[in-house]
Amino acid sequence: KNGQMKNKDDECFGDGMDDVLDEDFDFEGNLALFDKAAVFSEIDSSDRRGNGARSRGT
Amino acid sequence: EINLMEELTLKGITQFYAYVTERQKVHCLNTLFSRLQINQSIIFCNSTQRVELLAKKITQLGYSCFYIHAKMMQEYRNRVFHDFRNGLCRNLVCTDLFTRGIDIQAVNVVINFDFPKNAETYLHRIGRSGRFGHLGLAINLITAEDRFNLKVVEDQLVTEIKPIPGNIDKSLYVAEFHSASLNSEAE
Numbered sequence: 001k002n003g004q005m006k007n008k009d010d011e012c013f014g015d016g017m018d019d020v021l022d023e024d025f026d027f028e029g030n031l032a033l034f035d036k037a038a039v040f041s042e043i044d045s046s047d048r049r050g051n052g053a054r055s056r057g058t
Numbered sequence: 059e060i061n062l063m064e065e066l067t068l069k070g071i072t073q074f075y076a077y078v079t080e081r082q083k084v085h086c087l088n089t090l091f092s093r094l095q096i097n098q099s100i101i102f103c104n105s106t107q108r109v110e111l112l113a114k115k116i117t118q119l120g121y122s123c124f125y126i127h128a129k130m131m132q133e134y135r136n137r138v139f140h141d142f143r144n145g146l147c148r149n150l151v152c153t154d155l156f157t158r159g160i161d162i163q164a165v166n167v168v169i170n171f172d173f174p175k176n177a178e179t180y181l182h183r184i185g186r187s188g189r190f191g192h193l194g195l196a197i198n199l200i201t202a203e204d205r206f207n208l209k210v211v212e213d214q215l216v217t218e219i220k221p222i223p224g225n226i227d228k229s230l231y232v233a234e235f236h237s238a239s240l241n242s243e244a245e
């Protein structure tokens with residue numbers, strides 16, 4: 001688990017992104033990769049099928 | 059000043075999300091800094107380590123920031139927070155230290171650089187005490203992993219976090235753009 005966290009930190013804060021920083025982040029293009037309504041209804045239906053792991057503790 | 063019974067509300071806060079990967083988060087934040095009219099901002103991370111790494115990045119990008127996290131001495135934390143409250147710095151990076159919500163009027167933008175793991179934490183980060191008619195912006199950086207927590211937060215707090223528009227209306231969060239009608243309503 002700690003290894004996973006370290007990977008995330010490396011990805012997030014590592015070098016290699018400085019070139020793109022002059023350009024604006026493409027909000028619209030990235031939002032198009034995430035269909036919130038579809039993702040949420042998928043989560044709902046997998047919960048209904050008795051895959052209760054996700055709702056644990058909530 | 060501290061009132062534990064005061065309920066936190068999301069009223070007056072406009073909530074948006076941007077969809078990102080870990081690798082894109084700093085780039086996304088940099089663009090937000092350049093586009094938003096920030097009076098003061100608070101930026102939340104999910105670990106002490108990430109607070110320190112992000113504060114360093116933000117400084118490298120040329121923005122001023124303070125940071126505080128749970129592993130600092132309480133006395134030192136208080137001093138930094140006090141200085142931030144007095145406007146000595148525009149941005150504060152931190153972990154979850156506020157259990158009563160943020161009661162700094164000058165903070166008009168809160169950014170969840172890391173999305174919180176549950177609804178209660180989200181409310182503590184973003185919510186304001188109902189006493190103030192506060193307008194503000196909450197921007198959430200959402201990764202694919204965060205989709206479950208995003209849904210939990212929306213469901214449990216009965217709120218909607220919308221996709222970030224290309225152009226954010228300044229009257230939603232910048233004091234001098236508040237309409238006269240809103241000002242008279244708050245009185």
